[in-house]
Structures are given as structure tokens and as C-alpha cells.
Amino acid sequence: MHRYALVFFCVCFSASCLAWGGRGHAAIGALAQQNLTPAALSQVQELLRDDLDRYEQASGRTTLAAVASWPDEIREVAMKTDPAAYKGWHVRGNQVCSTKLGPCKDGHCVDELIISYTRILRDKSQSHRARNEALKWVVHLVGDLHMPLHSGINRNGGGAKVSMEDVELKPDATLHTIWDNELANAALKGWKSSARLEQNVPALTEDAPTRWMLETRDVALHEVYEPLSGFSCEAKLPEPIRIDAAYQQRSVAVVRHQIEMAGLRLAQLLNESLP
Template sequence: MRTLLVMLLCMLGGQSALAWNGRGHALVAELAWQALTPEARADVEALLEGDLDARGEPSGRDRLTQIASWPDEIREHERANNPAAYRGWHSRTNQVCSEALGKCPKGLCVDEIIVTQTQILADLQRSHRERNEALKWVVHLVGDLHMPLHSGEQGAAGSKPAQLSGKKQKSGSTLHTVWDDALLDAAVKGWKIPALDERPTQPPYSPAEPRRWMLESRDVSRDSVFAGLPGFACGQPTPDQFELDAAYQAASVPVIRQQILLAAQRLAGLLNASLR
């Protein structure tokens, strides 16, 4: 399993994304692939035949890991002409200090889009292209939903500057981007991933599950992203910037690993239930 992880990190070393970096999305996809039934694997392979990239050109991609970041690619491509393209699709702004759900205008938020794209994926009356793109959306968005800050925010705190104590990092890093990138990379480095039979089991997929997953991730955001921040308390203004000390960084490791494993197992269950 370590060989697999090293391979993914090397293969995707230049990719980045706005929720889990490209390496994180690829890892979720690969771990989900391992948990698919033979029938679901065969359907995934068939759906990836003739895959197109964000420009509508043949991509040559034939593995789940390779298409896991396509939704970020198509968003960036479309935003060149339409800045609002796919706005809201990758997250839902639930406030961690509230039980109320964040807004989801016209059903365009991560949990509801997972449900609608899963319905398209499972519908054999849909075209090959529609089901191919639905597969790519589902693979990516299940990963996004499990990134805590995509399911739980506190005002605009996730967009405030964040510095990792004792670490070099990209200029302009925010609390959100640090969790997407630097903390994720630190969590997967040297990770001995559990064998398939040691990973968390999950209830069968149903359309009610994505919302449950999202609310669980919101609570993870409250308890693991925000609760450990210096100066954070519900009902109080958040600091203008955050210094994330070594203890905070170390505490993020098991959280990120747990979220990746949950995303992978839940994605596998969704695909196994939707493909035949």
C-alpha cells in the first residue's frame, strides 16, 4: 500500500485543487476502486472509454484516479468565459456554530448535486456522455464533501491567512488552503493505509446519505478545524489570522486520514449501488 501511495504522490505531484489537492482526490478514488465489486469496476471502465477533457478533446484517461479532479478542470475552463460557472457545486456553507443548513439555491450545493448526479449515473437511459460526466462529478464531490471546510465554515474564517509554525508554505495561504494542501500532504506522507477489511464499514447508499455525511463533516470542521484555533469561540469574532502550532498540525493528521478513508468507502458503496 505504501508503494501505491508513493506512486500517486509522484504521478500527481503538480496537481492542485480547491478541496483536497489532486493527490487527495486521486487517493480517495484509488481506495474506492479497491472496494468496488467486479461488476462496478467493469462499468467504470466502460464509462471511461472515450473520456473527454475539459476542452472536449479525448483525454486518454482510463482510471478512476485520473478523472478525480476533472470537475475542478472543467470549472476553471468554463470560468474563463463565465465567472459564475459551477458556483456552489463543491461545497455547502453550513456554519459550525449553528444547526441550520447552509443555503442551497436551486439544489446547487455539494450534497444535493451528489444525489442528482448519482441518479444520472444509475440511469441506463441516459447517454454515455451524461453518465461519464456524472461519474466524474460523483467521484470528485464525495471527496470534496469530506474536506471539513467544504461542509462547515464559521463566517469567512476559512479565507483568513494561516501560517504553519515552523514550516515553509505558499504565500497567501488561508486556513482553507492549508487544510486542502499542506496539512493533507503531511497527513498522507508515510501513511500505512489500512487493508480493505480494516477500513470503516458504512450503511448501504441511499439518497439520504450525502446529507448525513455532510453534517458529520460539518461537525468535524467545528471540532477539529476550528475548536483548536487560538482565540476561537462560538459567538466571538474570529482573529484576523491564524498561527497553527505543532500540536494543531499533529492533531490534523488522524482527522484527514479518517476523512479520506470515509470518503473512499462511501464512494465505493455509492458506485456499487449505482452501477451494474
């Protein structure tokens, strides 16, 4: 059996298959925390004091890695009573073959929410709870924005059915879920980034998250869609789309690069927002 296929097999029969990209978000949080200035780190620790979990109980969580999936967790709870809760908040449906921005209803899409939660995080007149939650949203959404399919889609959207060479998938697996889980987990297993934020980088402008998103949309075009056999901007591929071993292997470097970009950019955003 192919080396990568074996990794996928292990991943899919463990509990981590149920996690919704949790491993990727934690890796981004950890990398960002390693790159915080002392001033930003001490404010992050203060903001995570008395952190609450999805049921509003003391969470005991004290690191960016530990809180990075909280927006997914509260959505899971909210969806029990409202299936449309937080719909669209973690993504933006930019078409990969167009330069137009995707829709963003009421400012509830990934880049606009990072911008508005960063404003709350910076604002010391806001309550401790509001800034604590803003921090958790920013940490999570900077991660989501760098997942290619959260920033770009094509005619075969993230919901396209897939099959994977040498890998047993759940029947409801889609292009989106394999990038969130199988491909991400395989790339992150046993890997830890030690990337460092460069010194003296130019300060971020407020619209930086939108620029990051458009760059990630191009990653979706070049790394998620174009390598699919038969892909073209005009046509819809027949489903299930076959994800062969070469595609799986290629995705390892893509996932790791995106995780590093997300972690370093998140660190810069927090360093500038919590001076």
C-alpha cells in the first residue's frame, strides 16, 4: 500500500476524523503564539483568563492552540436549534476563475469578520468577554481564511463528492471535508513548524485579511482545482472526483505552507493589535 495511503487509513479510523479541522487550527494557534511579542503574549494570556467553553462553563484553556476551534464548537451547539446558525461566517464564496469578490451578507464572511473582530480586540473600552471572544474569532478565522476552499470555489464547489485512491472515505466525504480532515491531518501528523516572523515587515493595513483571502483564492485555483484531472474553468467535472495518490502527495506541501502563512500572519495581526 502507498505510504500516504497508510497514513490516511490510520487517521480515518481514529477519533480525529470527527474533529472538524481541529488539528490545523491548533497548529496555527501554536505557531502564532511562538511568534508573539512579550507585550502581545501577556495581553493574550490576560484575555484568556476565565475563558468559557461552548456551554459557557470555565474552559481552563490558556493558549491560542487550545481555543482555536471555539467558533466551530459554538456553531455545533447553535445548529441544534438553528441549522443556519453562523452560516457563511467561516468562508467567502469567491469564484476561483473570476476576480470578483464573493457575496458577504451583513458583513458575515471570513475576511470582513476578521476585520471587525480585530477592531473589537484593539478597543480597550470593550468588555473583557467581548475582547476574549473577538480574540478567539480572529484566531479561528485567520486559520479558516487560509484553507483554500474557505476562500475560493469553482463550479464543483466544496460540496463536490470525491473518492480517494487507496483511502476509505465516509460516504458524505466532499472536496471540502478531505482538505479539512484527511489531507490536512496527513500533512500535519508528526510535523511542527518552527517558522519565525520576519523582523521589520511593513505594518498591516486594515484590509490585509481581504488581500490574504484573494491570495488564498489563487491557491485554491492552482493547488486544489487545476491539479484535478480534466479541470477547466468552464466545465463541471463528473462526480465523484477522483483524488489520486499524486494529488494527495502534492497537498502535503500546500497544507503546510498555508498553515505557516496563517500562523505568521495571525502573529503579526495580534502583535500590532495588542502592542
